[in-house]
Amino acid sequence: MSSRPAPSTASATQAAPPLALLLTIFLLTLLEFLQSGMIAFAAAPIMGEIGASPEEFSLTTVAYAAVAISTISKQRWFVERLGWRNFVLASLGLFIIGSAICATSDSYQAFMSGRVIMGLGGAAFMTTGRVLVNLIPPSPQRFTGIKYFATGLSAGIAFAPGLASLSVAHDTWNGIFVLLILVAALAAVFAILSLPTELVPGELRSQSHPVLFMSLASGSFLVLYAIQRSQYDFFTDATMLLTILGCGALAMFYFFRSIRTHGRPLLGLQSLKHPRYIFGVALFMLCYVLLGANNYILPVVFQRGMGVPWEVVGQLETLGLSSALLAWLLMMWALPKWPGPKKYLVAGFVSLAIFGIQLSRLTSNAHIWSDVLPALAFNGIFLMFVMATTAMHTFRDVQHHDTALSHAQQLKNMLAQFGTALGVASSTLMLQWRSTEHYTSLATRFENGNPIYTQTLHALSHALTLNGAGPHADTMALAQLAQMVTQQATFMACLDYFLLVATIGLLGAVIMALQRLMK
Template identity: 45%
Template structure:
C-alpha cells in the first residue's frame, strides 16, 4: 500500500511543507528583506495584502480548475507559475520586482495546501487515507519548524535570496513526482462546477479591500480609527454578500448551503481561532525576543525552530494514540492547556531570562498547541462532508480562504495591541527618565563617568543618555509583551471552557 502510493504521499507532504515554509520564512525575514529591497513597512504590507488576496481567490478556484484541466495539468501549471514567481523574487533587488514575484508566486502556490489535502482522496478509502493525513500533518509540522531556522540562517549569511532557491528546488521535485501518479482526465462537462465572473470579482475586491485595510491599520489605526473600522466593515459586508449569494444559488460556485452543518461551522470557527492566535504569536515572538530581550536574529530563528519541533513530536504521539483513542475532546483540552502554559511561561520574564530554561519550554508548548488543535480540527471538521468529493473540496477551500483572513486579523490585532501597550508603558516609565529624578541622574552620571576616559566627557554623556533611552524602549516592549501573554492566557482559558462544555466534538 505505502509503496504503491509513495510518490503521492511524498508529494502531499512536500506541497504542505512548501506552503508553510514559504509563508514562515518570508514572515520571519520580512525586516531584513525590506532593508535589502528598500521598502518601507507600509509598502511591504501592501505586498502581503496582495499575496493574501490572490491566495483567497486562487483557493476558491482550485476545484473549478482541476475539473477543467485535470489534476496533472493543474498541478504542473501551478508549480510552473510558482517557480517563475520564486525566480523573479530570487533575482529581485527592488520593491517592484519583488512585488511582481510574490504576486506570481500566489497565483501558482496559494493552492498547494488545499491541493495536497485533496490529493489524499485519490487514495481509495481505507487505512491508506489515514496514512496520507499523517504525511500531510508531518509536512505541516516540518515546514513550520524549518521556516525560522532556514530564514535566520540565510539572512545571517547575507544570502536572503536563497529562500527562493530552496522553494524552487522543492517545487521542482514535487512537479517531477506529480508526473508519475496524477490523473490527466478532466471532469465531464455536465459534472463541472459553474462559475460567475461577477462573483469572483466581488470576492477579489472584497478580500483585497479587507486585507489591505487590516494591513494599513498597523500605521493609521489610532489616527483614523473610525474610517478604518468603517472600511473594514464594508469589506466584510462584501465578503458576506459573496457567501450569501452562493448560498442562495441553485448551482453555486461553492456549495455553501450544503455546508451549513453544526460540525463544519464549529470546526471552521475553531480553525479561525487557531489561525488568529498563530498569526498573533508569529508576529509577537520575534519582536519580543529581539527588542524586549535583545537576542540576535539567528539565535531567535534557531530556538524558534527547536521549539516548533514540538509540533512534530506532538504529531508522532498523536498518530500513535489516534487509532485506539480517536475521541477529539482530550486533544483539544491538552492543546488549550499548552497555549495557556505558553502564555504563563512568558508572562513574567525579565531581561536576564535564559533562552534554554525560560523561553524554549514556552516555544515547545506553542508548537504543541498548533498541532493538537489544528490537526484534530482537521480530522473532525470534515467528517460529515467527506462522502461527496466536490462538497469536501468546497469545504476545504472555504476553510483555507477563511484561514488567510484569520491570519491577517491575528497579525493586525497583535500589532495594534503591542503599539497601544508599548506606548502606555513608555509614557509610564518615561516620567522617571528626567533630570528631576534623582535615580536617573545618578545612573546617567555613573555611566558617563565610566565612559569618559574612553570617549571624552561630552560624548560619554551622549552615549549614557542614548543607552538609557534604549533601555526605556526595551523595558516598554518587555512589559507590553508580557501583557500580551496574559491575554493569551485569557483566550486559552475561554477556549478550554468551551471545549470542555461543547458536545459536537466529543
C-alpha cells in the same frame, strides 16, 4: 496445478497508497507553511535588500493574501477543467516563476510582482494537499495520507524560522526562494508520477460568474488592506479604515449571497451547513490568528526586548516548534488506541496556556535556552494537537463527496488568510498600545529629582567619557537611557500579550472540555 485465488476487493482497497502520491501531499503542505513562515520571519532582512519600508512590505503580504483568496475560491473550478495533474503542475510552475522573480529582485516593485505570481500558484497548495488524500480509496489506508499531510504541516511550521535565519546569516537571503524552488520542483516530479488526468464532465462542472468573482477579489483585497493599514492608521484615521472595511465586507457579502441560489456555484455553501464543520472552522480561525500574532510578537520580544541576535532567534524558534513533530508522532501512536478528539483539544489549549504563562513571567535577563525554549515547545504542541485534531474531524460530514470536501477546504483556507492577517494586525496594535502605556509610566519616573535616574545617568555618562565620548557624553547617556526605557516598555508590552494568550488557552481548555461536537 492449483491456481492462486484472485485478491478480494476488500484486500485491494487495503493496498498501500502510492508513495509518489503521499510525497506529493507532504511536499505541497510543506511548501505552504515553509513559504509563509520563512518570508514572515525574514521580513526585516528582505526589506533591507529590496529597499522597502515596513508599510510597503506589508502591502506585499496583503497582495499575496488577496490573490490567494481569489485563487483558492476557483481551485475546484480549475481542477474540473484541467484535471489534477495539470492543475498541480500549473500551480507549481507559477509558484516557481514567482519565487525566481523574488530571488532575483532588487526593488520593491519586482518583489511585489513575484509575490503576486507566487500567490497565483501557491495559494491552493494546502487545499490541494488535503483533497488529494481522497484519491486514496476509502479504507484505513486513507489515514496514511492524513499522516503525510500533517507531517508536512508540522515540518513547515517547525523548520521555517531556522532555515530563514540560516539563509540570511550567510548573506544569501534569496536562498529562501531557491529552497522553495527546489522543493516545488521535487513536488512536480512526484505529481507527474502519481496524479490522474481525468476531467469532470461539462454538465457537472461548477460555474463562475465574472462579476461575482471580481466582487470577491475586490472585497477580499479591501478587507485585507483595511486590516493591514490598521497597524499604522488605527489611532489616527479610524473613519477611513472603517469605510474601506465596510466596502470590502459589502462586496464579499454580495458574492456569498449571490452564489447561494446558483445551481452549480463556485463554492457550494449549502452543503457545508454542519455544526461540526462550522465549529471546526472557528477553531482553525483561532489557530491562524494566534499563529500570525505569535510569528510577529516572538521575534519582537527576543530581539527588541531581550537583545537576542537575529540568527539565534531563528534557531530557538525552530528547536521549540520541533515539538510539533514530536507531538504528531505521539498522536499517531495514541490515535488508534484513544481516537476521541476531546482529550487532544483540551491538552492543546492547556499547552497554549502554559506557553503564555511561562513567557508572561520572563525577565529581561532570562536564559533563552532554559526559560524560553520549553515555552516554545508547548506552543508547538498546541498547534499540532489542535490543528491536526481539528483537521481530522472538521470534514467528517463532507469527506465522502469530493466536491463538497473541496469546497469545505477552500472556504476554510480562504478564511485562514484573513485569520493570519488579523493576528498580525491585532498583535501589532496591542503592542503599540501597551508599549505606549508602559513607556509613559516609566518615563514619569525619570526626572532630575529621582535618585535612581540621576545615578544611572551619571554612571552612563562616566562610562561613555572613559570610552572617548568627551563633551558629548551627557547627551549620549541621555539617549542611551531613553533607548533602555523604550526597550523595557516593549518587553513589558510583550509580557501583557502573553498573559492574554494564557487566558485564551485556559478559556479554550474549558470550552473544549464542555463542547459536544467533537468528543
